[in-house]
Amino acid sequence: MMSAALSYLVLGPVTFLSPLVLLGLLVLPIIWWILRVTPPQPKKAEFPPLQILADVMTEEETPDSTPPWLLLFRLLLAAIIAIALARPILGGTTNDISRPLALVIDNGWDAAPNWAVTIKDAEKRISKARRDNLEVLLLTTTTPDETAAFGPAQAALDIIKTLSPTALPPQREAAAKVLASVDLSDAKTIWISSGLDFGAAEILGTEVAKSASASRLQPLPTTLPIVPGDVVETGSGFRTIWHNPLATARTIGVTAHDRSGSVITRGELNFIPGKTTAEAEFELPADLRNRISSLRAVGLPSAGTVKLLDDSWGRPLIGVLTTGKDTSSPLLSEPYYAQTALTPHADIFTGTLDTLLPLAPSIIIMPDEARIDDPELTDYVETGGLLIRFAGPKLAKRSDSLLPVLIRQGDRALGGALTWEDPQTLSQFSQESPFFGLNIPNDVLVKQQIMAEPGAQTDAATWARLDDGSPIVTSSVKGLGRIVLFHVTAGPEWSNLPVSGLYVDMLRRILPLANATPAPEQSTIGDWSPDRVLSGYGRLITPSIQTGSLADDVFEQTPLSETHPAGLYKQGSRLRARNVVTEPGALKPIGNVAGVTPMNFDTATDRTLGGLLLSIALIMLAIDVLFSLLASGRMGYLKPNFGKASKVFGLIAALSLIMIVPFDAQAQDTEADNNPEAVSDALGLHLAYVKTGNGQIDDLSDAALQSLSRALTQRTTIEPVGVRGVTPGQDPLVFYPFLYYPLERDAQPLSPEASADINAYMAGGGTVVFDTRDQGDRALTGNLIHPGLAAVTQSLDVPQIGPTPEDHVLTKSFYLIQRYPGRWVDGTVWVDKNRNGTARDGVSSVIIGSNDWAAAWALDDEGQGLITLEDDMPRQREMAMRFGVNLAMYALSGNYKSDQVHAKALVERLGQQQRDIRDLGRSDDGEP
The missing domain is CATH 2.60.40 (Immunoglobulin-like)
Structure with missing residues (x-):
């Protein structure tokens, strides 16, 4: 089969991408005629007596012809060269009837685990349609294009390269409507499915079956998502x-x-x-x-x-302050009601302040009967704790500093003999209140309360009011923490609120605020706004501009869409999750669809034969020289000492090469594939990380070193050309200035081959940067040795190490720094104690830290961080990147910055930096 434009030619399983070159085969008869009448140059022998006949005119003589076997050999050589230049591909086509291609692709979240295979298969089929000069219809199921129609294959190929899975389910019913409007009677339709049925697979399959040829590709069972x-x-x-x-x-x-x-x-x-x-x-x-x-x-x-x-x-840890006195009637104690309300939702501990603070509770509840005025409680709140306190006779007599609003002395009684007011009910909660949306029973009454001083500050701090407008729950930020005051007692003495279901719901709404960053008091809460949303691969990313907010009453009912995707939504300081799957038990695999043939993904690849044929042609050219010498009788000049044996040896060697090439083609292809990378690593600077086998950690390390490479190129004269992931014991390490080695706690000991490789690498001047990434857990693990670090280094020649000195070269190899931040800041960085070092130029063979540097270095294409940092210092990500630059300069340049020529200036600069570490302006060298 050949297209009208001769864009390709198919002969059996072989496709020729440049068939016009095959016209060169037409010159074979000319070559045959030239070779036949022009034999190899005969051997000359000087015979002096015949010199007198040199000037005698002779008749034209017809030379002997080329030997037939040599003539055929050379014609075969020319044919092979012509065929190789025609760019043949083996296995590139099938014998199917050429029809327009309709490609339906599931690109929802369920297709993400198989997306690489999906795109590869789609590109291969569209490329074949382009070679066949056939039109293509491309339709995705998450957002079906209503205007989809058959068009040029190249346009579909351009679109397919931009596709990626979304965090939405496929809309197959809408896709079926699009296909129903297109004539598929003469088309070959392929549905690349995700394998899961969302209720409309049969509808889409019915439309696909209307094609002249209909099939559905299905992924392997082991790759279907759970x-x-x-x-x-x-x-x-x-x-x-x-x-x-x-x-x-x-x-x-x-x-x-x-x-x-x-x-x-x-x-x-x-x-x-x-x-x-x-x-x-x-x-x-x-x-x-x-x-x-x-x-x-x-x-x-x-x-x-x-x-x-x-x-x-989560079950927060809550401490309830008690007086420490035993009581035989727990129902008469104030702590009982709050403790009973929160027990199903939190871990509750009771006791005095001295016994509770060592437990580090996220919330402390202080009933009026256990009221204390202790500086340690003030410190607890100001350092991030949440204090929930209740009113009572003690607070009515005397106020203190741990209050969200100013209160009046005394209490307000409602419904008593000396009052003319009835007990009050609660007013509806405002949108600015964390209690917004809770139903208020009509039988919840307040008959006594502590009154707050009126004013704008009190209004802003009020979370709940009575019907007459007086505050009943107030709250305000104090330092890094928060204080919440119920203006009634913790028991039923002043109100029946503590014995109602509303009391439980109100306390549950307060629990999430224990770990929330204090928000400005004047912030407007209102609808749920997107904070971070899920990508198709399950990563939390920044919402796009088109992502909208959701009202509280429709949050659960609103279906997933591009405007309202899955992710985390915020309402003030509250955080709410919107997951992709809400009914996991309803999902099922796609069954057989009538008229649609199920198939597996096509994993076969086209094999280019051009390189192999040219290699054979070059070998044949070399053999042709030997054959020419043999035919002309000059074979003996090659090896005069070996006589006829040299001829036999040469022929055997040539024939062996011809026989080996086809059988060893795959090995040669593999070697050819490997050599360019090795040559590239040797000729160009690459940064490298050690593969851990954990895909998430390896991807983060790759992204981190890619970002560091860009920073080095932009800021320094170092211009890395790429990043490599290496496996010690299998990959050569000699090409890389340092290895970034992230460690997990369950890391296994190195194999003998890997240990030998790393030891040789360090002995030859390389630096291994071990990152345990656990500084955030040191509060729990203390100074215990990281088990993964201990396992990996037990077979390595690690020198005696110590904390990095203040004047170490790492502090001044490019930027002047004194801290080495990553995701965290305060982790100790350990280096070789020997200042001179055993490796090149005094560079430490190991650097060990726990700040998780990859998390801080990793940036996306827009320069935004992939991982959220703890922000323990100003411009933490920028400072982490500066450390990375210093690390690369240190590994490449050694200790040249440790000389004494510039020592005075460097010390002065370091001193300035220490005195003004929070200055956010530009440094003396102009760097931000």
């Missing part, structure tokens, strides 16, 4: 349930992450055949459990394999 279900807190941790729609045997890991993306714990799901659910149990202390913000399935990157957790998650 989806999260319920997450249940337990006394020792929590339990999570996951769903496998295909009900096959699978073992998949689950990781729990905090808000910065760090892994807190891991679990394992074991699905058994015939069962669609599996559970994973996690045992964690309360403080670690409450830090979890998401659960993710390992190895299945998708928005649907992520479970986002919000303020409703």
Whole structure:
């Protein structure tokens, strides 16, 4: 088959991309005639007696012809060259009838785990349609284009390269309507499906079946996504349930992450055949459990394999202040009611302030009977604690400094013998209140309260009012913490609120504020606005401009869309999760569709034959020289000492080469594939990281070093050309100035080959930067040795190390710095104690830290950080990048900055930096 424009030629399984070159085969007869009448040059022999005949005119003689076997050999050589230049491809086409191609692609969240295979298959099919000069219709199912129609294949190929999975489910019914408006009777329609049915697969399949040829590609069962279900807190941790729609045997890991993306714990799901659910149990202390913000399935990157957790998650640690006195009637004690209301939702501890503060509670509840005025309680609030206190006779007699508003002395009695006012009910909560949306029972009454001084400050701090407008709950920020005051007692003495269901709901709304950053008092709460949204691969990213807010009353009912995607939404200081999957049990695999042939993805690849044929042609050219010498009788000049044996040896060697090339083609292709990378690493500077086997950590390391490479290129004369991920023991390490080695706590010891490689690398002048990434957990682990670091370094020749001195070269190799921040700031950085160093130019062979530098270096294409930092210092990400620049300069340049020529100026500059470390202006060298 040949197109009208001769763009390609198909002969059996071989496709020629430049068929016009095959016209060169027409010159073979001319070559045959030239070779036949022009034999090889005969051997000359000087015979002096015949010199007298040199000037005698002779008749023209016809020379002997080229030997037939040599003539055929040379014609074959010319044919091979012509065929190679025609760019043949093996396996590039099929014998199917050429029809217009209609390509329907599922690009929802369920397609994300197989997206690389999906795009590869789609590009291959569209490229074939372009070679066949056929039109293509391209339709995606999440946002079907109503104007989709058949068009040039090149346009479809340009579009396919821009596609990516979304965090939305496929809209197959809408896609079916688009296909119904297109004539598919003569088309070949291929539906690249995700494998999961969302209720309309049969409808779309019916439209696909109307084509002349209809098929559906389905992913392998092991790559179908699993989806999260319920997450249940337990006394020792929590339990999570996951769903496998295909009900096959699978073992998949689950990781729990905090808000910065760090892994807190891991679990394992074991699905058994015939069962669609599996559970994973996690045992964690309360403080670690409450830090979890998401659960993710390992190895299945998708928005649907992520479970986002919000303020409703976690059991905060709450301390209830008591007087320390025993009572035989707990119902008469004020702490009883708050403790009973919060026990299902928090871990409650009671006691005095001295016994509660060592537990580091996130909330302290102070009833009036246990009221204290202690500086330690003030420090607790100002450093980020949440204090919930209740009014009573003690507060009515004397106020103190731990109050959100100014109060009047005395209490206000309602409904008593000496009053003319009836007990008051609560007014509806305003939108600025965290209690907004709660239903207020009509039987909740207040008969006594503490009155607040009226004014604008009191109005701004009021969360709840009575019907007459007087505040009943007020709150304000104090330092980094917050104070909440109920203007009634913690028991039923002044109001029946503590014995109502509304009391429980109000306290639950306050719980999430324990870990929230204090918001300005005048902030408007209102609707839920998007904070971060999920991408198709399950990453939390910044919302786009078109992402809109959601009203509280329609938050749960609003379907997912580009305007209202899945993610985390904020309402003031409250955080609410909007997950992709709400009914995991309803998902099921796509079954057989009538008229649509199920197929697996085409993993076969086109094999270019041009290079192999040219290699054969070059070898044949070399052999042709040997054959020419043999035919002309000059073979003996090659090896005069070996006689006829040299001829036999030469022929055997040539024939061996011809036989080896086809059978060893694949090995040569592999070697050719590997050599360019090795040559590139040798000729151009690359930064490198050690692969851990954890895809998330390796991707973060790659992104971090890519960002550092760009910073080096922009700011210094160092211009890295790329980033490599290496595996010690398998990949050469000699090309890289330093290796970034992120460590997990469960890292395994190195193999003997890997240990030998790293030891040789360090001995030859390389630097290994070990990053344990656990500085944020040091409050829990103390000074215990990192188990992963201990396991990896047990077989390495690590020198004696110590904390980085203040005048170390790392502090001045490019920027003048005194701290080495990453995601965290205060982790100690350890280097070789020997200032001269055993490696080149005094560079330490190891650098060990725990600040998680990759998290701070990693930036997206727009220069935004991929991981949220702790912000423990001004411009933390910029300072982390400066440390990365210093690290690269140190590894490449050695200790030249440690000389004494510039010591005075450097010391002065370092001193200025220490005195003015929070200056946000530009430094003397003009750098920001």
